[in-house]
Amino acid sequence: MASSILPPEGETLATGWEPDLAPADSLIRQAVLAHASWATDAARRAGKPWYDGDAWAGGILGDRGPLTNWVVAKQPVDPAEIILDAARELPNNVPYLFLSPWPTRDLREHGLGLAGHPPLMMRLPSTSTTPPVTDLEIREITDEAGLADAERVVIEGYPFPELQPFQPGALYDPTFLGGGSTIWVGYDGDVPLATAIAHNAASLTLVENVAVMPAARGRGGGAALTWAATTHHPDQPAAVTASDAGQPVYERLGFLRLERWTVWVRP
Structure with a gap:
């Protein structure tokens, strides 16, 4: 069938x-390749x-836990x-x-349980947003003591009940420092209360492991730490697979919902 919009026969179509x-x-x-990098970087x-x-x-x-x-x-x-290949x-x-990143068929027969369909959210570098404020002191982490603080806040x-009681090294190995990820912690004095990570891959900033201690919620720490991660590479788009609780925070920072992904967990 001839048509002006059909490519020449044999042409490779991406x-x-x-x-x-x-x-x-x-x-x-x-975003897909950045998540793949996040999956392998720390282990490697x-x-x-x-x-x-x-x-x-x-x-x-x-x-001890699927998010590890x-x-x-x-x-x-x-x-x-x-x-099967992963096995x-x-x-x-x-x-x-x-x-x-795509809808899947039922994977329960393979021993997995459906965790949900979180939205992929993205913020373009041209987005103009007023930076959030917090009374916490935000520090970029460069040593193992700070890394342990960040790990405690996440766990x-x-x-992460599976990783409690907290023991350093369950989630962050010292080799994590100086790699493709940058970590921040929000402190009240010397007490770590909030954290976030910017993982740099595929010319995109992936925001990961945003967490706030219960005692610090309502102080703007989560938004401020997310902002630090989001804007760490100011010329790159930033992405996050958002939880239900986190979506309003990300939207206030200029993130848009693009599509829903699919998460299964092997217990």
Whole structure:
């Protein structure tokens, strides 16, 4: 059938998910690849198991909680193939979070439980927003003592019950410092009360591990720490997969909801 809009026969048509396609082909592709980098970066630096292939990426930091370990789909393939491949490439006796940027079929037969459909939210660098204020002192973390403070706030403030009682090193290895992620902590004196991370990958800033201790909520710490992470690379777009509680905060900072992703958990 002839048509002026049909390409020449045999021409390769990009889908947007080819392994060799530039990350900047689309904002969604950048977000997918940044999440894949987040899944592997900490494990790779710490000498823990990790895998990064064409279809998926994953890393294993521990054995006590799914948010310690991530598997991220990079292409719209059958998720069952990724689950089986992950069982071969990574330790098969630990919990993990399975993040798919696409809707999936029911994966309960593979031992996973559906956690939800969080929205991918993004803020463009041209967005004009009034910076939030807080009475907490915001510090960029550069040493292991500060790293332990950030880890405590995430584990107790998010919270991660599987990682309690708190022991340093369950989530952040010292090799995490100086890598692709920058960490901030908000202090009241010497007491750590809020934290956030900016992970830099695929020319995008991924905002992760935003947490506030219960005693500090209502003081603007979460918004201020999120702002520090969001604007750390001011010429890049920033993205976050948002919780229900976090969405209003991100919207006030200029983030827009783009689409919903799918999260499964292997208990």
